[in-house]
Amino acid sequence: MNYSNLQVSILGSNKLTGNMPSSLGSLSALELLFLNKNDLSGDVTLSLENCNSLVIVDLSENHLSGGLSIWLGNSSAALKVLVLRSNRFRDSIPREIPKELTSLYGVRFLNLSNNQLHGKIPKKISDMTFLESLDISTNQLTSVIPQRMASLTFLSHLNLSHNNFSSRIPSSTQLQSFSALNFIGNHHLCGPPLTPSCVGGDSSLEPTPNVDDEGGESSGWVxxxxxxxxxxxxxxxxxxxxxxxxxxxxxxxxxxx
Structure with missing residues (x-):
């Protein structure tokens, strides 16, 4: 609390235990926060919403659990990198996260892999137009991959593997440019680059060109x-x-x- 002008805090790869202290919120000038590879537990402290200058936050490889806190929605537009992989978050992406997460328009690198997230990918993820890397692999996410993800034209790294996604991978030059390895482990997912086509008795795997991910007729089909x-x-x-x-x-x- 006595270091209000501190801009960089690198405390990764130690043996820190316990909860994240609320006093982190007093570091209003903080730009880089690395607490990765420790033994921290509990929720992400809400006081981080006071750190309006954060550019990079890496809390990966801890034992953080509970909800992905509201500080996401109140974070600075300067936030570019958010790494929360290998924790114990269990929130549902459609309800706790979409409003807060997709409002981080400036984020370029987002890693939520290897948690216990469930639910759907929010359709408004297309609002994060500057995303260059998205990794939400090894979770329990379900439903279809939103067609709107094809509009993330800056995306150069994508990993959706080892979830429970189903139906056809949306057709777009953007998504089909990634390797099949980025989609494996989704047993009801089909279409290029994972499979040549969607065939079989399961109607959920059939293409639905007249219905978009909003549930209505797509504008192109109309x-x-x-x-x-x-x-x-x-x-x-x-x-x-x-x-x-x-x-x-x-x-x-x-x-x-």
Whole structure:
């Protein structure tokens, strides 16, 4: 509490035990916090929300549990790297996390691997447009991979392996550029690059081009449907705009033939 101007705290790879002290919140100038590879337990202290200058936070390889605290939502927009892998977090991504986690627009490196997270990937993860690395492997996440993840154009590392994802991997140049190793361990997941196609008796593995991850018709399919519905009308209009004139204009008819 006496080091309010401290900017870097590197205490990783020690044998620190107990809970994270609430006094960390008094380090308002803190930019780098490394407490990885210790024996810390309990919740992530809420007082971290007072550290508005944090750029890198690494709390990996501890015994932290409980919810991923509200400090995420109140963290500084300067936060770029968040590493929480190999702990004991058990929150559900759809309810405790989406509002707070996806509001971290500036995060470029996010690692939540090897915890006990369950639920879905939040659809608003596409709001984290600067993400370059995302690792949520070795959890208990379920449901489909949101189509919106294809819009994370800066993503150069992705690991979704060893979860319980199902259905088809969304088709996009972005997602299909990753290795199959990044999707393995999801027994009901199919499609490139994991498998050549989605086939079999399980209807959950069949492609659903007319339904997006929001549960409604995708805009692309709606546009295609109206395109095909309008083809007969367009043909009739086009045909009579040419041959109708020829039929009723003798001079044009002679000139055409």
């Amino acid at each position: 546009e295609m449907k109206w395109f095909y519905m309008g083809m007969p009308f367009g043909f009739v209009v086009g045909f009579w705009s040419v041959f109708g004139l020829l039929a009723f204009n003798k001079a044009w008819r002679y000139a055409f033939f």
